[in-house]
Amino acid sequence: MNIYKNNIKLKVRFPIGGKSDSINNLLLKESLNTICKSSYCPNIGTCWKNGVLSFLLLGNICTRSCNFCAIKTGNPKQINMLEPYKIANTVKRMEIKHVVLTSVNRDDLKDMGIKIWIQTIREIKQISTSSIEALIPDFKGHKKQLALIIKEHPEIISHNIETVPRLTKKVRIQAKYERSLSLLKYIKKTSDIRTKTGLMLGLGETEVEVINTFKDIRKANIDILTIGQYLAPTLKHYPVKNFLTPKKFKYYKNIALDMGFLFVESNPLVRSSYKAYKHII
Template identity: 50%
Template sequence: MSHDLNERQRLPRWMKMKLPKGGNYSKVKNLVEKHNLHTICTSGNCPNIGECWNRGTATFMILGDICTRNCKFCGVKSGKPLLPDPKEPQRIAESVKVMGLQHCVITSVDRDDLPDLGATIWAQTIKEVKELNPELKIEVLIPDFQGREELIQKVIDSNPEVISHNFETVENLTSKIRSAAKYQRSLNVLRFIANSDIVAKSGIMLGLGETREEILQTMDDLLDVGCTVITIGQYLAPTLHHMQVVEYIHPNVFEEYKQIGLDKGFKFVESEPLVRSSYRAENHIMAQGV
């Protein structure tokens, strides 16, 4: 993470992260650099990069590493992106094959600058990855595509096993931290996904000032539109220029929310302080029997 030393020292003991190391970590790191790939693991300052890369898994980020939005919680660079690389889908597919993955997660920056918002590259990437890796299970973490159903349908038609779209936070805080996003629009995106009979998944962060009642309401809203998998993790500010942490939530509270979510009807709930959307995502597919 990009916290300064004082911020690191203030972290509660349960938020301490191990330094990345291990043979597989180095292998994945070298592969990502060799193929000029972008991963949310590095761009998003993920705290689990050491564990995931050492397991030989990574979450690929397509459509470049510069986002057209400027969300107050996100460590991905924002600005004016380069044009999409038409060879990127092939590079991703080849890298997945070299890594020998059985489960792959793909995400992207927002590309509000493109007429199709990046949907064509999305579809091509999923198609090429599946063609070169026919036994592979794919989860995709998509932007909201401005709510345009014809663009979301392009992703659906590519047949990933899971489509995730993150709420990130509760309704009351959405306009404050999610640039250009709308809570109801995200609900509609997930409803459209769920109605296509593909597993719909979402994730939220805690510690931004949300209340318990707002968290439970968000769970209910997700269930109402057909979302069956939810991830819940602790928010960590990427830098001092981002939205700062209001509260560090104790692991026992995360465990409580996990049980509440399961009792409410979610098929899978991943709820721990260091959980991120794609953390151990292969378990989310297995839980669905996909």
């Protein structure tokens, strides 16, 4: 499929046939969710063709209502306690070398879903050799939950800043810019685990704001930065303010690399899990 915006042509592949069908059938059979499908990720065809996917823990209904996100908001269903085992078995069956785990926000739960997070990481490690990236929610800033993730020592812990400080309240609503930075700083202060965050551009941010956000992120000793074009899931979501050219994304990549990031992925179709397997090298 080709997406045209302001004379910019973005090519994406539909997840049809072969390995993509096998993955989809397996996910349906096991009643497992992926951020690939729930967030309408444009890279789903390419990733699934290569056997790469990102699991969505704790259901597919979020207790928050971020203006940029395609995931449904509402009252989540009861937790599926078999989810960790099913995910681990799927990882083993598919021989996935690197798996990304993420989740909806479960502010309705006393532990915010941390038990499922921990059990899933443990189960994967127990029956497979897959490396793991834990793309975590903010857990309302509680370090207790984060410390438990750190204790399990996934190869990467990531948490997305998403946008510049000025737009955070409009775009992320219940999240806080400084709270997100604080979580990422805490990981580095208490462990040697590689850290990662991501930004969406095209929300109305200025170049100065973007570069200053890079600086904030680097001061938090974050190792990996992903930068992509925001695409509104529906007309009801936060509108796209502008589309950046591939040249502009390359410009931002060079600035970020000069700041000392280990890896920078930057182009219009980049999402937080884009080429995630490369980030453990």
